[in-house]
Amino acid sequence: MAYILNIETSTKNCSVALAKAGEMIVCKEIAEMGYSHAEKLHVFIEEILTEANLKFSDLKAIAVSQGPGSYTGLRIGVSAAKGLCYALDIPLIAVDTLEVLASQISIEEGVIVPMIDARRMEVYSAIFDKNHQKIRDIKAEILNEESFSDMNETIYFVGDSSQKAKTLLQKDNFVFVDDVIYPSAKQMTKKSYTLFANNRFEDVAYFEPFYLKDFMIS
Known part of the structure; x- marks a missing residue:
């Protein structure tokens, strides 16, 4: 079965979810007024793998929310995802951020x-x-x-x-719908597995987030 790590950092919510064949196993996320993605993201990834008793080598793909959203948040999430894909030699999957939000x-x-x-x-x-x-x-x-x-x-x-x-x-x-505020990696798991099963992968070297607008400091 395919273990896929899902990363969502397009808004204030720093969210990571591990899924097996599209079914979520564990998720860690936090939404703070200040963007804490740079500090939290890699900690969440390591904690999730530890809780699931898995190693990085057990992962079959990395999925990342592609945007639109915060320039800073997207850049951090995509950089982390691409780095893991390079290091582990596994495919990169991109998921539409607004689709993730709507699916809640x-x-x-x-x-x-x-x-x-x-x-x-x-x-x-x-x-x-x-x-x-x-x-x-x-x-x-x-x-x-x-x-x-x-x-x-x-x-x-x-x-x-x-x-x-x-x-x-x-x-x-x-x-x-006031209780649905931020996209979450929880809602990425089924979509990312479908894309994985259909070999819908991104070019790790050239993939860029979908910023939609020119850079503004977030």
Whole structure:
């Protein structure tokens, strides 16, 4: 069975999960106001392997959240993932960050709009259907009172932009899921295993995070 280490560092949440054939074994994560990824990430990785009684050589792949999100967070996560892949000679898997965020809720009707804060009133967002299939691609957009107003179905908003979005987005069909704030490595495990099983790997030498925007200090 394939052991895959999943790394998610695109927001304030520094999250690592170990999975076997897509089923999570253990996860460690912490979301702090200041970005502590550089200090926490490698500690979490080592602790997870120790708890699972595994060695680095037992890993078959490394999965990383590819963005969009914090430039600093993504850079740290991707650098760690690529370093492990190089050292262990195992493949790198990239997972869409907004898909990871959207997959934290299940709905029977309507759509899911995951949003990651991009400073001021700007967000990174996409739209997913009830089956978590992307129906509108990722973009950076500045929220205003007319955002998503052309959509009549129920829209479930998730992510760390909900609080600021509430001040503008007030239509009756808008639902804010306040307890889903950050993407987590927990929600990467099934997707990363599917990609692994289908040999959907990245070029370790050339892979770069999906920043979407030019660098801004996070």
